[in-house]
Amino acid sequence: MKKLMLGNEAFARGLYESGCRVVSSYPGTPSTEITEEVAKYDEVYAEWAPNEKVAMEVALGASIAGARSFCGMKHVGLNVAADPLYTASYTGVNGGMVIAVADDPGMHSSQNEQDSRHHAIASKVPMLEPSDSGECKEYVKLAYEISELFDAPVIVRMSTRVAHSQSSVELCDRIDGGLKPYEKTPQKYVMMPAFAKGRHVVVEERTEKLTAYAETSPLNRVEMHASKIGVITSGIAYQYAREALGDTVSYLKLGMVNPLPKKLILDFAAKCDKIYVIEELDDVIETHCRKLDIQVVGKELFDYIGELSQSIIAEKMLGEVKEYTTYPEQLPVRPPVMCPGCPHRGVFYALSKLKCIVSGDIGCYTLGAAAPLCAMDSTICMGASISGLHGFNKARGAESEQRAVAVIGDSTFMHSGMTGLVNIAYNATNSTVIILDNSITGMTGHQQNPTTGKNLKGDPAAAVCLEDLCKAIGIQRVRVVDPYHLAETETAIKEELAVAAPSVIISRRPCALLKYVKHKPALHVEADKCKSCKMCLKLGCPAISMREGKAVIDHTQCVGCGICMEQCKFGAIVE
Numbered sequence: 001m002k003k004l005m006l007g008n009e010a011f012a013r014g015l016y017e018s019g020c021r022v023v024s025s026y027p028g029t030p031s032t033e034i035t036e037e038v039a040k041y042d043e044v045y046a047e048w049a050p051n052e053k054v055a056m057e058v059a060l061g062a063s064i065a066g067a068r069s070f071c072g073m074k075h076v077g078l079n080v081a082a083d084p085l086y087t088a089s090y091t092g093v094n095g096g097m098v099i100a101v102a103d104d105p106g107m108h109s110s111q112n113e114q115d116s117r118h119h120a121i122a123s124k125v126p127m128l129e130p131s132d133s134g135e136c137k138e139y140v141k142l143a144y145e146i147s148e149l150f151d152a153p154v155i156v157r158m159s160t161r162v163a164h165s166q167s168s169v170e171l172c173d174r175i176d177g178g179l180k181p182y183e184k185t186p187q188k189y190v191m192m193p194a195f196a197k198g199r200h201v202v203v204e205e206r207t208e209k210l211t212a213y214a215e216t217s218p219l220n221r222v223e224m225h226a227s228k229i230g231v232i233t234s235g236i237a238y239q240y241a242r243e244a245l246g247d248t249v250s251y252l253k254l255g256m257v258n259p260l261p262k263k264l265i266l267d268f269a270a271k272c273d274k275i276y277v278i279e280e281l282d283d284v285i286e287t288h289c290r291k292l293d294i295q296v297v298g299k300e301l302f303d304y305i306g307e308l309s310q311s312i313i314a315e316k317m318l319g320e321v322k323e324y325t326t327y328p329e330q331l332p333v334r335p336p337v338m339c340p341g342c343p344h345r346g347v348f349y350a351l352s353k354l355k356c357i358v359s360g361d362i363g364c365y366t367l368g369a370a371a372p373l374c375a376m377d378s379t380i381c382m383g384a385s386i387s388g389l390h391g392f393n394k395a396r397g398a399e400s401e402q403r404a405v406a407v408i409g410d411s412t413f414m415h416s417g418m419t420g421l422v423n424i425a426y427n428a429t430n431s432t433v434i435i436l437d438n439s440i441t442g443m444t445g446h447q448q449n450p451t452t453g454k455n456l457k458g459d460p461a462a463a464v465c466l467e468d469l470c471k472a473i474g475i476q477r478v479r480v481v482d483p484y485h486l487a488e489t490e491t492a493i494k495e496e497l498a499v500a501a502p503s504v505i506i507s508r509r510p511c512a513l514l515k516y517v518k519h520k521p522a523l524h525v526e527a528d529k530c531k532s533c534k535m536c537l538k539l540g541c542p543a544i545s546m547r548e549g550k551a552v553i554d555h556t557q558c559v560g561c562g563i564c565m566e567q568c569k570f571g572a573i574v575e
Helices: 007-017 032-038 050-063 075-080 083-091 118-122 135-151 194-217 235-247 263-270 284-291 310-318 346-354 362-369 384-396 408-425 467-472 486-498 562-566
Strands: 002-006 023-024 046-049 070-073 097-103 156-161 167-171 220-223 229-233 252-254 256-257 274-278 356-361 404-409 432-437 475-480 505-510 542-546 550-554
Touching: 002 007, 002 135, 007 135, 007 156, 007 274, 023 032, 023 050, 032 046, 032 070, 032 263, 050 070, 050 075, 050 083, 050 097, 075 097, 083 118, 083 194, 097 135, 097 404, 118 156, 118 256, 118 284, 118 432, 135 156, 135 194, 135 229, 156 235, 156 432, 194 263, 220 263, 229 235, 229 263, 229 284, 235 252, 235 274, 235 310, 252 263, 263 284, 274 284, 310 346, 346 404, 346 432, 346 486, 346 505, 346 562, 356 362, 356 384, 362 404, 362 408, 384 404, 384 432, 404 408, 408 432, 408 467, 432 467, 467 475, 467 505, 475 486, 486 505, 486 562
Parallel strands: 023 046, 023 070, 070 097, 097 156, 229 252, 229 274, 356 404, 404 432, 432 505, 475 505
Antiparallel strands: 002 167, 220 252, 542 550
């Protein structure tokens, strides 16, 4: 039976059909749906881990135990998991282990545009790259075979377009080979120097065998046409090239992007008069070709930055420039904003009002940097807000401690904020940390986390008490505020900044989009009381606008949170 599936959904189907038993991941767009979809299969144990490092360690542990395992993450998540990845390359596996990493060319929802192929090369781990949903499923199956055949974890590189586009997938039955026997083998799994030296030799020998495998693997295929122009490509770039160029060129489609074949590429190049390399982000394939002394055209045509497209390839290779119809009037910009009723809005308004220096973090609250709030000074990576604040305060001293705060979400705090808070307590700065507890992992689509009291499947789970955790870490001053109460929130921030001690403010209010949250009736503006001062607009709520010089509230968007009522000094906003 065939079914139209998203790439991520097809990937999950591949895990199921391959007999995967243990899944541990951390949500991150565009990888999240893989784990959400595989959790629907009762035969597979699936969980959200606190972070990607933990997820990969869980998957490796399950593999050593003899189960086929999986962990998934986005590209920046692989940075977090790099520690176990590089050593897992040395230990190898028992049951097959597959890792999904989803790159984000164009940075649709990411803070950088890194190319995960470099991690595969550096860790000397095989990497596959599907170009559509059907290949997502089939490549997962092949990945498990390669993992067990060559005793290595295997990375499957996704990208935003492959993960979130649909194509036809052939559904098959699940084949579960059961647990492989476990034998105590410290020489393989205990990576102390004496054993690790021997395993490095194994890794290098394995790379040679994998390179030989790549020469004849069905993952890499040649599509010869009458043309003497050849294109070497992989992943979604293959789809763009096929659509733009059709059968006017010949193709070498690389489904295995690490290690890359040598003879296959040389043979293909020998049949062509000119070779183009089409790949998104970095020049990995191009560099490999040049090392083989093959003259190719690559990044001099196709940029290192952003996504490719059919039109870009057609323009660069065929000189075809498509005509576009432009709208005669300037359309209004629509930047992303916090949702109506977002519990973070009150906090960021208070921080903006107090002119605080704000060390930010990764989450939907990063929108606190946007106008009109403009209440964020830096955002680096998960957990960096707390560590960065400590460093900032150590550099600038007491004056900074009375003005600077860190903001971090509940899920991000569990991911990698705790250790930064330990550092504040241990190495003593009078730093104020605001944990934005909206009771969910918001930015990636409402996934559970260790503070919510539910696991991935929605079953009851142990819930971390943030207040108790912060006190156990060594923070004596911990208080909870409701961000819907502006005055309370502002007072708490001012008081904690003034105290010569480290402190934590927990801003607690569930995300307004959660299904169980019951909203109050929409508010409205009494026009005769409105003084057109526009103070309500400073909140940045998309439900509020000006019409004919007066504030108006869109009842279809308003959730009745009430912070605009508190903001209006003329009593114009009422229930």
